[in-house]
Amino acid sequence: MTTPAIEFRSVQRNLADHAVLAGVDLAVEPGETLALVGANGAGKSTLIRALLDLRGIDAGSIRLDGRPHTERSARARVAYLPERFQPPYYLRGRGFLEYMLALYGVRPGDVSLEDVCARLGLGREALDQSVQTFSKGMAQMLGLAACLLSKRPILVLDEPMSGLDPTARVRLQEVLTEQRDGGTTVLFTTHLLQDAEALADRIAVLHGGRIVAYGTPESLTQQYRTGTLEAAFVRCIGADARQVH
Numbered sequence: 001m002t003t004p005a006i007e008f009r010s011v012q013r014n015l016a017d018h019a020v021l022a023g024v025d026l027a028v029e030p031g032e033t034l035a036l037v038g039a040n041g042a043g044k045s046t047l048i049r050a051l052l053d054l055r056g057i058d059a060g061s062i063r064l065d066g067r068p069h070t071e072r073s074a075r076a077r078v079a080y081l082p083e084r085f086q087p088p089y090y091l092r093g094r095g096f097l098e099y100m101l102a103l104y105g106v107r108p109g110d111v112s113l114e115d116v117c118a119r120l121g122l123g124r125e126a127l128d129q130s131v132q133t134f135s136k137g138m139a140q141m142l143g144l145a146a147c148l149l150s151k152r153p154i155l156v157l158d159e160p161m162s163g164l165d166p167t168a169r170v171r172l173q174e175v176l177t178e179q180r181d182g183g184t185t186v187l188f189t190t191h192l193l194q195d196a197e198a199l200a201d202r203i204a205v206l207h208g209g210r211i212v213a214y215g216t217p218e219s220l221t222q223q224y225r226t227g228t229l230e231a232a233f234v235r236c237i238g239a240d241a242r243q244v245h
Contacts (some may be wrong), residue, residue, distance in 0.1 A: 005185040012058035022209030035196035038206035079147035093127040099144040136163035157188040
């Protein structure tokens, strides 16, 4: 039996008298791309931060490759792109990536920095600019480039499509598809169901602090007897679906 790359068991996180996470059970298999979707405030970012030990949990367990997420050596297998990523304003693009490579323990000669960036639409001119001049989409791509260059086997991406124009979204989709085909495990959150459908092997719907639906895009549309994933999502979570954009 294969050990999940990421596993949440009965994870709970309370805020005052409100259960943000009310018993999340979810597994991401090695080499799988899983999309975590849900309405605004569903707890997607909270779950991601809990996985990275940036938020405590009140009950349950989280494991990375079978090891507790609280172990630094377990988290060392993960590269993370936060929502609304903003690189340090005082660095240039290239300097930021070189700094991140040092943190990840990757020698510059072991990766083709410029080739990876070019695939994401960041040319040499952009890499030599101050990140203060970067658009939101360019900053997002810079953060993703750092994740890819890390060569970590698990990528955790919180709303990676946020702020991207259509061309950048296509570039990102192509790169993430290549990562999946190469055996990288990817967990990403998104509001964009069309991206979840295009990229994910499986989709998990977080609602009311729990995973209320899980399966392939095709199985979810069949389960809810709809022609589209968007319609299946609406039926799954009901009126609260109006919060998704």
